[in-house]
Amino acid sequence: MTRVAVVGVGAIGGVVAAQLQATGHHEITLCTRRPLDGLMVNTPDGVVSVKATNITNPALAEAVDWVLVATKTYDAKGAAEWLSPLCKEIAPVAVLQNGVEHRERFANEVSTELILPVVIDCPAERQKDGVVLQRGEVRMQVEAGGLGKEFAQLFAGANAKVELTDDFITAAWRKLCVNSAGAISALVAKPSGVLQDESLGNVALEIVAECVAVGRAEGARLEDDIGLHVLEGYRRQPPDSINSMLADRLAGRPMEIDARNGVIVRKGEKHRIRTPSNRMVVALLQALQVGSILS
């Protein structure tokens, strides 16, 4: 049995816990801030009740073989408190979060060679009753290499697809192209149908064009027409689709502003690339954040 801890058991943490359980090969520990009254995951293959140990205090954590972090990026500091007791400087940490700075977020607690960044695609949400609703298949991309292979092995026998890639940086920036444009929905507080509007569509194209320029400077190989594909993708979605940034705003939670748009501005500065659209998005979203002096 491999001992696997999942830190942060919301939508993605719940989905991966159910996938891990499906293999029948793991002893699962769920690390949460509040005690869990069980974990039910409504997957496309049926409802799964996850059998796991639940702990809420990092001081009581015992060593495991793998840690999977699935908090929001803005909760990385709290998530990091779990890592030393769970890893004991040996166990690898897979970071299942959006953005392109998976290693940077946990580099103070874990040696970077033990951190495996993961790009995860899976539409999922934690509902008000606590049940996690998995709306589609789970696809993950990780760096090819020893840790990537071990991570893929964790899901052998489950339905989750884990792709090993030699070009993870491109995979992560490609996902950021999609996520950066999602900020428009959060700003106007309307689901993705709002991107049918021509003016907002043009703003989305500008946001993505900046992401592409900065991503290329960071080494990502992004196609010239990726912006159009991103916009078409949003326009093909059911018009009432709510992305996680909008969901966070509607629920009064913080938003992943820095990981999804701020990073484009920061890394743009480093490469002397202007990013006025993302800069404006960041400033406006920060002003909307709960607790802002402007709210």
Ligand SMILES: NC(=O)c1ccc[n+]([C@@H]2O[C@H](COP(=O)([O-])OP(=O)(O)OC[C@H]3O[C@@H](n4cnc5c(N)ncnc54)[C@H](OP(=O)(O)O)[C@@H]3O)[C@@H](O)[C@H]2O)c1
């Ligand atoms: N949901 C999706 O469809 C989706 C798809 C692809 C990628 N992603 C990315 O995946 C990441 C996770 O997103 P999510 O949608 O799963 O978020 P989520 O539903 O908000 O879940 C995050 C969980 O982390 C918990 N948490 C926060 N701080 C913690 C701490 N110190 N210790 C233990 N648990 C802690 C939260 O606890 P509380 O319950 O106490 O708040 C919450 O249950 C994000 O980067 C997101 O952008 C999400």
